[in-house]
Amino acid sequence: MTMNDIWRKLRKNNKGQYRQFRFCVGFAVMLITSYLMMLQSPLIQNTLPEGGDSRKQVYMIFVLAAVGCVIFIAYAAGLFLRYKSREVGVFLALGTNKKKVRKALLYEIAACAAATSAAGFAAGCLLAWCIGRLFELLVKGISEYRFGFTLAGFGASLIYAAVVFALVIGLAIRFMKRGNIMDILNEQRKQEPLKKIVTPKYLISGWVLLAAGILLGFLMPTAVAKMTGHYLGAWTNLFYLAALLGLYQILVYSVSCHRRGVRPQRYYNHLISYGMLKFQGRSIVRNMLVISLLLAGGLFAVFYIPQNTMTMQEGFEKCEAMYSMFYTKGAKVPDREEIYNLAKQHGVKLRDYREAQFVQAVGSGVKRDDVDENNNLMDVYEEKHAVYEFLSVSGFETLTGQSVQVEEGAYYQIQTGDAQENLFFRFDDLDQVYLDKKDVFMKMEYKGNLVYHSLVQGYGFDAESRYVISDADYDKLKAGTSQFPRETQVLFDSDTGSEEDETEKAEAFSAALYKEFGERMAEDMKVCGAFDAYQSFLAGPGYGYAGMVRYDPKNSTKEADWQYEPQFLPLRKANGVKSYSVYMLLFLYVAVICLAAAGIISFARSQSVGLSSQQVFQDLERLGADRQYLNKLLAKQVRKVYVLPTAIGTIGIFAFEALLLQGNDGRLTADELKLLPIIVLVLLVTAAYQYSVYRFSMKKVAEMLRIANESGSQASS
Amino acid sequence: MLEVKNLHKSYKTGTTVYPVLKGVSFKVNKGEFVAVMGPSGSGKTTLLNCVSCFIPHDEGEIILKGTDLSGLSESKIAKVRNRYLGFVFQDFMLLDGLTVFENVCVPKVIKEEPYEEMENKARKLLRLFDIEAIQDKFPAEISGGQKQRTAVARALMNDPLLILADEPTGNLDSKSSEAVIGAFTNAQKQLGATIFMVTHDSFSASYCDRVIVMKDGDIFKELERTSRPRQFHNQLLETLAAMNGGESNDDE
Numbered sequence: 001m002t003m004n005d006i007w008r009k010l011r012k013n014n015k016g017q018y019r020q021f022r023f024c025v026g027f028a029v030m031l032i033t034s035y036l037m038m039l040q041s042p043l044i045q046n047t048l049p050e051g052g053d054s055r056k057q058v059y060m061i062f063v064l065a066a067v068g069c070v071i072f073i074a075y076a077a078g079l080f081l082r083y084k085s086r087e088v089g090v091f092l093a094l095g096t097n098k099k100k101v102r103k104a105l106l107y108e109i110a111a112c113a114a115a116t117s118a119a120g121f122a123a124g125c126l127l128a129w130c131i132g133r134l135f136e137l138l139v140k141g142i143s144e145y146r147f148g149f150t151l152a153g154f155g156a157s158l159i160y161a162a163v164v165f166a167l168v169i170g171l172a173i174r175f176m177k178r179g180n181i182m183d184i185l186n187e188q189r190k191q192e193p194l195k196k197i198v199t200p201k202y203l204i205s206g207w208v209l210l211a212a213g214i215l216l217g218f219l220m221p222t223a224v225a226k227m228t229g230h231y232l233g234a235w236t237n238l239f240y241l242a243a244l245l246g247l248y249q250i251l252v253y254s255v256s257c258h259r260r261g262v263r264p265q266r267y268y269n270h271l272i273s274y275g276m277l278k279f280q281g282r283s284i285v286r287n288m289l290v291i292s293l294l295l296a297g298g299l300f301a302v303f304y305i306p307q308n309t310m311t312m313q314e315g316f317e318k319c320e321a322m323y324s325m326f327y328t329k330g331a332k333v334p335d336r337e338e339i340y341n342l343a344k345q346h347g348v349k350l351r352d353y354r355e356a357q358f359v360q361a362v363g364s365g366v367k368r369d370d371v372d373e374n375n376n377l378m379d380v381y382e383e384k385h386a387v388y389e390f391l392s393v394s395g396f397e398t399l400t401g402q403s404v405q406v407e408e409g410a411y412y413q414i415q416t417g418d419a420q421e422n423l424f425f426r427f428d429d430l431d432q433v434y435l436d437k438k439d440v441f442m443k444m445e446y447k448g449n450l451v452y453h454s455l456v457q458g459y460g461f462d463a464e465s466r467y468v469i470s471d472a473d474y475d476k477l478k479a480g481t482s483q484f485p486r487e488t489q490v491l492f493d494s495d496t497g498s499e500e501d502e503t504e505k506a507e508a509f510s511a512a513l514y515k516e517f518g519e520r521m522a523e524d525m526k527v528c529g530a531f532d533a534y535q536s537f538l539a540g541p542g543y544g545y546a547g548m549v550r551y552d553p554k555n556s557t558k559e560a561d562w563q564y565e566p567q568f569l570p571l572r573k574a575n576g577v578k579s580y581s582v583y584m585l586l587f588l589y590v591a592v593i594c595l596a597a598a599g600i601i602s603f604a605r606s607q608s609v610g611l612s613s614q615q616v617f618q619d620l621e622r623l624g625a626d627r628q629y630l631n632k633l634l635a636k637q638v639r640k641v642y643v644l645p646t647a648i649g650t651i652g653i654f655a656f657e658a659l660l661l662q663g664n665d666g667r668l669t670a671d672e673l674k675l676l677p678i679i680v681l682v683l684l685v686t687a688a689y690q691y692s693v694y695r696f697s698m699k700k701v702a703e704m705l706r707i708a709n710e711s712g713s714q715a716s717s
Numbered sequence: 718m719l720e721v722k723n724l725h726k727s728y729k730t731g732t733t734v735y736p737v738l739k740g741v742s743f744k745v746n747k748g749e750f751v752a753v754m755g756p757s758g759s760g761k762t763t764l765l766n767c768v769s770c771f772i773p774h775d776e777g778e779i780i781l782k783g784t785d786l787s788g789l790s791e792s793k794i795a796k797v798r799n800r801y802l803g804f805v806f807q808d809f810m811l812l813d814g815l816t817v818f819e820n821v822c823v824p825k826v827i828k829e830e831p832y833e834e835m836e837n838k839a840r841k842l843l844r845l846f847d848i849e850a851i852q853d854k855f856p857a858e859i860s861g862g863q864k865q866r867t868a869v870a871r872a873l874m875n876d877p878l879l880i881l882a883d884e885p886t887g888n889l890d891s892k893s894s895e896a897v898i899g900a901f902t903n904a905q906k907q908l909g910a911t912i913f914m915v916t917h918d919s920f921s922a923s924y925c926d927r928v929i930v931m932k933d934g935d936i937f938k939e940l941e942r943t944s945r946p947r948q949f950h951n952q953l954l955e956t957l958a959a960m961n962g963g964e965s966n967d968d969e
Contacts, residue, residue: 264832264836265831265832267832268825268832269826269829271815271819271822271823271826272812272823272826272827274814275812275813275814275815275819276812276814277814278814616812619810619812620823622769622771622798622806623798623799623804623810623823623824623871624795624796624797624798624802624824624827624828625795625799625827626792626796627791627792627795628792629795629827
């Protein structure tokens with residue numbers, strides 16, 4: 001019989017331990033692989049705008065999930081090595097050469113980790129493929145992109161698997177470095193005490209670190225930039241590590257520090273539970289941290305869905321006109337008569353048709369998205385900054401019915417009611433307009449905003465700005481410019497009530513007009529949302545956004561990236577969330593992954609709480625503890641895995657989300673306040689999910705410890 | 718205090734039945750310190766486990782202060798163990814996460830008693846067994862003898878009718894064993910404790926009031942101590958040698 005035979009026999013004997021280790025590693029690798037494959041697929045890469053918030057959010061949650069899984073694997077490997085310690089110790093005690101044992105152990109763990117990582121990788125690919133296909137089915141006709149495996153996806157997943165493998169091997173090497181055989185022999189029986197003696201000061205410093213980390217990482221950069229104009233840079237994200245450390249300290253304290261204090265009776269009531277927890281030490285704290293992070297990440301992803309839906313709903317409610325479209329001069333799009341005829345054909349009665357002309361001209365502006373060599377935010381004034389759209393005051397009156405007085409040389413910006421200046425854009429950035437025919441500038445002065453949502457393009461800033469000027473200035477501008485085409489803005493409404501029949505007719509009419517408009521528009525209208533006519537003029541044919549337009553006149557549900565896309569409310573309402581379905585599905589998928597991981601890690605941890613406490617439960621039974629008492633005790637142990645992490649994960653992300661909403665524009669708008677109850681509801685559902693996993697865990701652990709109540713209900717409330 | 722009548726217990730392996738206890742009967746009086754000795758397989762540990770209700774017996778009665786423990790429900794048995802019995806095990810069975818003081822408190826914690834009385838009682842017992850100085854230490858930080866004295870103190874926490882000790886000196890050196898037996902006799906004298914101890918250590922047994930010697934599942938002989946421990950020790954060795962055909966079982 002060789003050493004390898006003995007290891008093989010031992011492996012056979014300890015199937016449970018191997019199964020647990022394999023499951024943890026395989027599950028984590030599968031999760032991350034599927035995430036990466038999905039993220040790197042053309043379906044997602046082409047959908048998420050480059051540099052957009054949604055892309056950042058998905059990557060941020062990925063980092064959380066990846067770090068969480070690494071910690072989980074480290075825990076699983078540590079547990080496995082503890083199981084193995086007695087065998088290793090016996091071999092060493094019997095005089096086996098340490099190098100030989102190390103080699104055998106490394107081979108054993110390497111083979112196990114490699115095979116499991118490979119299986120996890122394959123399962124991750126399969127899962128991603130299944131989910132990808134499901135996405136394709138669900139967004140059929142909405143997105144033209146398809147799921148597919150990419151080199152980047154494979155590469156990143158393999159790197160992750162390699163990191164996991166290296167981590168496991170590293171832990172095994174560190175384990176074998178110990179010289180004292182008795183230490184190795186007793187490792188399995190030893191509990192995992194926290195080395196630190198924690199005091200209330202430790203808890204306070206944890207809270208301070210947590211608060212400081214969030215304040216310094218999140219609020220400070222914005223505040224400093226606002227006050228001093230100095231951009232601190234990405235290094236401020238490091239403060240989040242302090243927050244993480246603070247969270248760790250709070251969890252350590254919750255597990256290890258219990259004092260008789262001012263409520264001795266309470267202390268003694270929980271004495272045994274405290275003692276057991278204290279000696280489960282580091283690993284339980286790490287698990288709690290991972291569960292908190294995963295819950296927070298999953299919820300952050302979930303919030304995207306109501307947030308997006310609400311934003312969309314808000315947009316509908318604020319639009320003053322039901323139909324809005326604009327086009328450049330020369331476009332053969334349907335005129336008033338044709339539109340009315342088309343409406344008639346669909347049984348829709350139109351009213352309030354109005355149109356006015358915008359003049360497009362280059363104007364001055366301030367570029368604020370760069371920093372100098374000292375990282376100070378730079379305000380770079382440019383005489384010719386972007387192409388803006390100008391409307392005469394009478395044109396504005398025609399379109400909106402609002403009567404405004406605008407003096408010569410003054411301008412008003414058309415904006416939404418809740419628009420605010422921010423770090424990058426100010427309302428008064430324009431102070432002169434270029435008259436290209438005469439090569440002169442016309443001075444302009446900002447006087448205020450005019451609110452009309454149906455006329456606002458995008459965020460209404462920078463190249464999307466629209467201004468109202470006096471009729472005299474408008475005439476001057478019209479006479480002095482010819483570089484960019486005029487645009488006609490059309491608005492109208494229909495007598496559509498809430499009857500289903502009327503709504504359907506309005507939808508059909510909108511779809512028909514959308515199709516006509518798209519098929520007959522001018523060539524210069526085929527540009528994407530980010531297209532800047534002035535930048536294109538400067539850059540020439542090599543302009544990056546040239547030719548990036550995406551639209552389908554026959555299918556308005558399909559995601560479009562089209563600057564001139566008509567905004568027909570009946571159609572937008574009908575398409576509803578469909579237009580955002582890829583985003584929604586992706587975020588839902590990310591949330592499901594994170595919440596499933598949190599649930600499985602909680603369950604796995606509960607199982608090992610049960611396993612490690614087996615002896616203690618037997619002892620207590622001998623000391624006269626009845627089943628009810630033991631169940632109560634077990635519930636206290638298992639609850640620790642669930643209650644605090646769930647509370648931290650949910651409340652923490654609620655606070656962070658509120659900060660984000662507040663941080664967007666420095667306040668909480670009425671619509672954002674409306675979002676908060678929905679967020680609270682999501683948090684409650686998550687808590688209910690965790691509670692059901694807890695009940696299931698309790699049932700299983702009680703069965704394992706053979707202390708299940710006859711009634712079948714083990715989890716005491 | 719404790720009366721065992723005609724106790725039978727057998728184990729089954731497949732279709733084969735191995736009788737371990739064959740109608741054992743004896744009494745332990747209040748305040749008495751009784752030891753059970755005997756060679757391996759004589760049934761002494763099985764007897765203790767039956768009396769502790771850790772395992773069910775087949776036949777017979779175990780009467781503790783007038784109550785037959787046979788056939789009690791699980792929850793009642795747990796109550797009996799917690800309130801009327803105290804246990805001392807060979808491997809101490811202290812909870813690693815609790816200090817010496819807290820370990821001693823455990824039976825009252827299980828009983829959910831008010832803390833003031835619990836703390837006073839624990840302090841008193843720690844003093845009695847001379848382990849006051851180590852009350853804030855964890856089990857991993859103290860010696861075997863100290864651990865077992867902690868276990869004895871714990872066993873006495875609820876003023877049990879009877880302390881059941883299973884080889885309490887089995888894992889200890891002679892000096893520590895002496896301290897533990899001292900703890901038992903102290904408990905007997907100062908607190909009036911009744912102790913029923915299974916041991917293979919004739920030195921420990923020589924401090925008892927009475928020794929029940931078992932052989933092949935039945936009582937071989939009962940010896941009452943009428944002399945000092947040293948003489949009683951010799952008497953015990955002679956009895957064991959006679960039972961084994963001239964060889965002592967002290968090294969069992």
